Amino acid sequence: LESADIDLTDDAAMQRGAKYFVNYCQGCHSLKYFRYENMQQFGLTKDQIRDNLMFGDGKVGDLMTTSMPVADAAEWFGTAPPDLTLTARLKHGGADWIYTYLKSFYADESRPFGVNNVVFPNVGMPHVLMELQGVQEAVKEKDEHGNVHVKELKLVKPGRLSEEEYDELARDLATFLTHVAEPVKLERQHLGIWVMLFLLVFFVVSILLKKEYWKDVH
Template structure:
């Protein structure tokens, strides 16, 4: 019986993953996880537009500055909610209060790049659209009835949904039209979001660069070690054969 339940779960799991994606295909995030300048730009956008509500409680300011190569002045400019470089990155609004206002949990984003993935984040932050039926006036293609305002609307503008009927007669959003223009062009906005996602990817796994470098040397070691032990084996068995 246990085996049966397990088998059902395992077959059903990929289905859940697709369902969680909100049904639209994800755009691949154009990020280079070794690009520290992109991540530093993302950090700036984060502090300006996201820190009001979302903490990054597993990241410390000084660690971030060291990893991303920020100068003392650059770091100071980013430290909006704290004075001590050794502090973790906490949100500006008291979380309990904010959650009461928004009527929903406001998640810490330290690990969101790992739980959701960069492509999800990149798509999510670019698919808000005007929806007068929602309390905040916006909705999201990927996160239906989202409780978060479109905080980057000044930059992106506000898109309008183009609704059509699918083969079952249900209304579906075919695409998003430009609607209200923002300060940035589409290409500039995509770049800003990519930098932000790159920053969140770094926060999710600060040692990624090191791990990938280490991985290379571990593999190189294994190859060399294999060569040596093979030579040794040949040497030992020469007399036997």
């Protein structure tokens, strides 16, 4: 996996990631454990969320579900697209997995949607960001056992974005989905420091108390 090098204190990155998710991912994938209003945590107002990131007459307090019927999705794709709320926590590598996955699509005519993925072989979804990234081809090689592996991916048809711009898009999406998976992560880490300091102080106090209590016991 490539390093996403995300920064959960970068509100602008999460705002861009939310925009990309709503425009390119939410048509199929939901975030059914995350509410629109929670995006206030990284600097958006309710009006900004309602005007720019919601389509239809929903409420800002609604969960980020998808309008695609599950039965239809299962028929079209073979299985219903999964909810992505906890992807960053479920996948080994977290943000690095998401970042690398978004960069690892390549043309494969043997697949139903004409693409495959190095990180997720035989993936069942189309490359919805192809217009932005472009088309990649896989350069393959055989190992000493005769197994074929993807050595590298080569861009053969550029998209609307440069390689650097697409990398930034993938990083923004990884940042947003990492926040969605655990919105209190930074608070938990901050609180953890104070808990460890308290335990350290309490340990010293308990040692002194022990010595005081046992000093006259023979």
